[in-house]
Amino acid sequence: MNGKVxxxxxxxxxxxxxxxTLGLYQINFQGLGNLTNYSKTPAYSLVGTRLxxxxxxxxxxxxxxxxxxxxxxxxxVQLLYPNGTVLYQxxxxxxxxxxxxxxxxxxxxxPSKPIKIGNYGVGIEVPLGQNSTVILQLPHPISPGxxxxxxxxxxxxxxxxxNKFQIIVKVDS
Amino acid sequence: MxxxxxxxxxxxxxxxxxxxxxxxxxxxxxxxxxxxxxxDPNSSAYxxxxxxxxxxxxxxxxxxxxxxxxxxxxxxxxxxxxxxxxEAIFGLFMILGFLTRLSGLVLAGLxxxxxxxxxxxxxxxxDEWQIAAVEGAAAFMFVFTxxxxxxxxxxxxxxxxxxxxxxxxxxxW
Numbered sequence: 001m002n003g004k005v006x007x008x009x010x011x012x013x014x015x016x017x018x019x020x021t022l023g024l025y026q027i028n029f030q031g032l033g034n035l036t037n038y039s040k041t042p043a044y045s046l047v048g049t050r051l052x053x054x055x056x057x058x059x060x061x062x063x064x065x066x067x068x069x070x071x072x073x074x075x076x077v078q079l080l081y082p083n084g085t086v087l088y089q090x091x092x093x094x095x096x097x098x099x100x101x102x103x104x105x106x107x108x109x110x111p112s113k114p115i116k117i118g119n120y121g122v123g124i125e126v127p128l129g130q131n132s133t134v135i136l137q138l139p140h141p142i143s144p145g146x147x148x149x150x151x152x153x154x155x156x157x158x159x160x161x162x163n164k165f166q167i168i169v170k171v172d173s
Numbered sequence: 174m175x176x177x178x179x180x181x182x183x184x185x186x187x188x189x190x191x192x193x194x195x196x197x198x199x200x201x202x203x204x205x206x207x208x209x210x211x212x213d214p215n216s217s218a219y220x221x222x223x224x225x226x227x228x229x230x231x232x233x234x235x236x237x238x239x240x241x242x243x244x245x246x247x248x249x250x251x252x253x254x255x256x257x258x259x260e261a262i263f264g265l266f267m268i269l270g271f272l273t274r275l276s277g278l279v280l281a282g283l284x285x286x287x288x289x290x291x292x293x294x295x296x297x298x299x300d301e302w303q304i305a306a307v308e309g310a311a312a313f314m315f316v317f318t319x320x321x322x323x324x325x326x327x328x329x330x331x332x333x334x335x336x337x338x339x340x341x342x343x344x345x346w
Contacts, residue, residue: 109222
């Protein structure tokens with residue numbers, strides 16, 4: 001191959017590999033715009049959560065951010081009226097002593113699970129990427145209407161990256 | 174046996190080539206020798222579980238593929254074994270400078286592929302993107318430079334310019 005062809009190939013490949021580098025930066029971190037590193041703080045999505053009139057809550061919790069080497073720990077689940085008043089809440093003590101059968105995991109590896117130390121319940125560990133259904137039961141039926149389900153991480157946060165760890169649910173009659 | 178002229182630049186390529194190859198080959202060593210439990214599906218150390226942590230912000234077009242692999246344990250195991258074998262074989266080839274151009278192409282594919290799945294992870298910095306981008310570009314460079322010194326390819330080049338297909342020489346080294 002002559003020198004001119006080599007030069008053209010080299011320029012094309014420089015542009016290609018640089019494009020891959022910058023493309024990966026943009027895809028993974030929005031690095032060329034609003035840089036965001038989702039590995040810094042745990043975050044949860046509650047999309048798919050359902051609440052029934054008999055007081056059964058199917059809390060659908062997906063861990064969507066935070067360090068990959070360590071779990072996120074949900075230490076409080078709240079059922080709120082639309083104005084933010086607490087109707088009922090499950091503390092870490094209650095969550096940590098749930099039977100394992102109360103948690104259904106989408107993926108068999110790295111399951112979410114209740115965490116307790118002796119008889120002291122800590123909360124629910126949710127590994128990064130896992131998507132779990134936590135079945136919780138209110139001690140009483142609930143009136144039809146609209147409610148908010150909210151969870152808190154062990155770091156005391158209920159929001160990260162501009163998203164709240166909460167969802168509006170509707171109880172039908 | 175024909176003499177092969179070695180360009181000055183070629184003599185410095187092994188500085189990068191050997192380290193680059195070891196980055197991939199050492200992944201195989203960690204899983205197969207240092208911590209064999211990483212390849213045991215029944216172990217909590219099983220590396221298959223790592224793929225779950227990629228899910229939340231993996232590039233959308235491959236997220237579905239990751240999910241289907243994770244929901245099929247036997248396919249997941251085969252995928253892990255295949256990936257580890259490719260890292261072992263072509264990592265070692267890169268260290269030895271054997272079929273360097275072909276090895277560079279395969280390793281660039283592996284590095285950039287990981288970058289699309291796990292590139293968003295990085296609890297210290299933007300770690301996985303940095304690894305994927307640098308390893309990918311470095312491996313891709315060897316597709317075009319080969320490594321014609323301090324390498325097995327140096328010996329191969331004395332015998333042939335490449336695999337002959339019709340009137341073309343395909344330079345795998």
